[in-house]
Amino acid sequence: MLSNGRRINACLALAVSQNGHDITTIEGVADGEQLHPLQQAFIDHDALQCGYCTPGQICSALGLLREGEAHTTAAVRELMSGNVCRCGAYPQIVQAVSSVMGLRDTSAQAAPNVSPETVGTVAP
């Protein structure tokens, strides 16, 4: 969830210590019936399976957007890695968040282009 706009782990925050803070949970992300772009992106990219982690993922992504520190899909993956998804929907989650941030998925380019050829020999 977000406390004063910053990502915190709700399970490790003592509620009374958040007294007076501006708290945002998944319930406050949408604008009435209008889904937040992140919520829509999660649907579009099939970024959930059981949905248990999704509120936390979306709130965390919201905090990530505000931090403005993720400039690549790899950074999105890294900076979202505190949120665990037991279904393993990480690729889709990264796609969803990256799409909202306007980042192109560069994972395909990063994948090794394997072409067997001898580039040298290693002396024993």
Next chain:
Amino acid sequence: MNPFAYVAPQDTAAALNAIQAEPDTDSRMPPRFLAGGTNLVDLMKADVMHPARLVDVNGLPLDRIEETADAGLHLGALARNADTAYHPLVRTRYPLLTAAILRARPRRSAIWPATAAICCNARAAITFTTSACRVINAIRAAAVRPSAALRASTPSSAQRTLYCHPSIRSVRGTGGAGSHGPCAINARHAPDCVCRIPSFARRPAARRHHAGRR
């Protein structure tokens, strides 16, 4: 449920008073400071810690990150990890600290030996205390054979090698050479206290001794 008192003082003097005042409840543990809370709250839930009183120090003006007169860096005790990692001064002059925090932060379950190399100031006494360590993780870690990487990175000469959450930099003693500040965990402790490191959170000496020969 273990009852505990909660106070949120707004200045340092009030916080020190609150931590030193007699406990209001019958608990065998002394009052504790609550800052980020990601460790203490976890341990309270797990019934490992039950302090008589929580002194929430988040209202204190101790989160400054700024350059010191001798071109060093002052990291306030309440400076958040994210703020520290992304601070221009830290980024440009101490990129290792930025990298360490960013690498460590998301991995809540990660364990790490004392990160003295990252946060060590030659004059500072570094003490990783109970509340600075992921005791739960240390217990779990003790149950599995430490990886070769962990063994390799464990300083053999360290008197107290604890597996801590790597994002925690617990440094005390910012005075002159050889001087130790007051214990950051319990103000009633002597300046040279060892601050109650539980034996189960410590890597057994015997295991450490044998680790290198495996």
